[in-house]
Amino acid sequence: NGMFSLFQRIKLKWLQYRYRFVPWIALNLNQRSARTVDQGHSDKLIADHVVLHSILGLFSGFHQFYQPEQKICLETAYKALASRDPAKIARQNSQATGALLGFTVERGPSTLPQGGTGVFVTSGCVPKGSVVAFYPGTVYYPHEAIFFQSIGNSFIFRCIDGVLIDGNDRGLSKMIFNSCSQRDRQGPFNVCDSSWLTACLQNPLAIGQYVNNQSKELPANVAYQEFSVPMDFPFHLRQFLPNVFYSPHSAEDLTQRALRLVVLVSVRDIRVGEELFSTYFTVVR
Numbered sequence: 001n002g003m004f005s006l007f008q009r010i011k012l013k014w015l016q017y018r019y020r021f022v023p024w025i026a027l028n029l030n031q032r033s034a035r036t037v038d039q040g041h042s043d044k045l046i047a048d049h050v051v052l053h054s055i056l057g058l059f060s061g062f063h064q065f066y067q068p069e070q071k072i073c074l075e076t077a078y079k080a081l082a083s084r085d086p087a088k089i090a091r092q093n094s095q096a097t098g099a100l101l102g103f104t105v106e107r108g109p110s111t112l113p114q115g116g117t118g119v120f121v122t123s124g125c126v127p128k129g130s131v132v133a134f135y136p137g138t139v140y141y142p143h144e145a146i147f148f149q150s151i152g153n154s155f156i157f158r159c160i161d162g163v164l165i166d167g168n169d170r171g172l173s174k175m176i177f178n179s180c181s182q183r184d185r186q187g188p189f190n191v192c193d194s195s196w197l198t199a200c201l202q203n204p205l206a207i208g209q210y211v212n213n214q215s216k217e218l219p220a221n222v223a224y225q226e227f228s229v230p231m232d233f234p235f236h237l238r239q240f241l242p243n244v245f246y247s248p249h250s251a252e253d254l255t256q257r258a259l260r261l262v263v264l265v266s267v268r269d270i271r272v273g274e275e276l277f278s279t280y281f282t283v284v285r
């Protein structure tokens, strides 16, 4: 019947849909110049091992301010968790980022009219091919229900294989991230970072969801790169990963499902004061 074929047509359109953000955002933006990527070519600007090396270096830098909690007794770990000062951690980790990477990024009013909040290089210089930011959020498989979270939500990022990441730091999306993060916590040890939902960021690079789309005058200086967290990623550094699975995992999943990360990588050197722009419309050929 008519209803069924309409549904089939919508489904087909959705399966063919190749842009980075979900369609209702595409409708909002006037300039939709796309970046094209060849199929099979996984859209990588830098090699996976370079991303991993960069993340490990950064997170180890954050971690030097803590005790290696997994080696201390549970009681001490719970006490440490209860007495954490989020504002102090945010300050220290921001300094650590500057010292380790040679630059810092922060949010601020976009240089674009009606651009809302954007992301800027606030100190140092970003060399081409660096991990500049993370796209935080809840990770949904293509078959999982995201309808209510997606209403009026301009922060849903679409991976090449249809996995969605909800990077909205408000409302229902925020509640869902927090509850998934609590669900996955291993006693006193967090296995992801939910501080991007607050004013005190533990991982100061977890603001990639605020990067605006490029325009003719201001072409993209960063691009999204998808990354799978290896199974042997150090447990004590997982507390800085700003992503969590929406669905709970079974025991065997823990060893089979690699957490999806999306990082933003600089496509050229970026100087202090510049705003970051990406391409919302990456098309996979």
Ligand SMILES: C[S@@+](CC[C@H](N)C(=O)[O-])C[C@H]1O[C@@H](n2cnc3c(N)ncnc32)[C@H](O)[C@@H]1O
Binding pocket: 025, 028, 029, 110, 112, 113, 114, 115, 116, 117, 118, 154, 155, 209, 210, 211, 212, 213, 214, 215
């Ligand atoms: C992922 S959010 C980016 C953060 C957003 N600027 C904010 O303040 O919440 C996507 C939304 O940002 C706005 N945006 C992004 N790029 C833009 C551009 N080039 N011009 C105007 N608005 C833009 C649009 O409203 C879009 O729906």
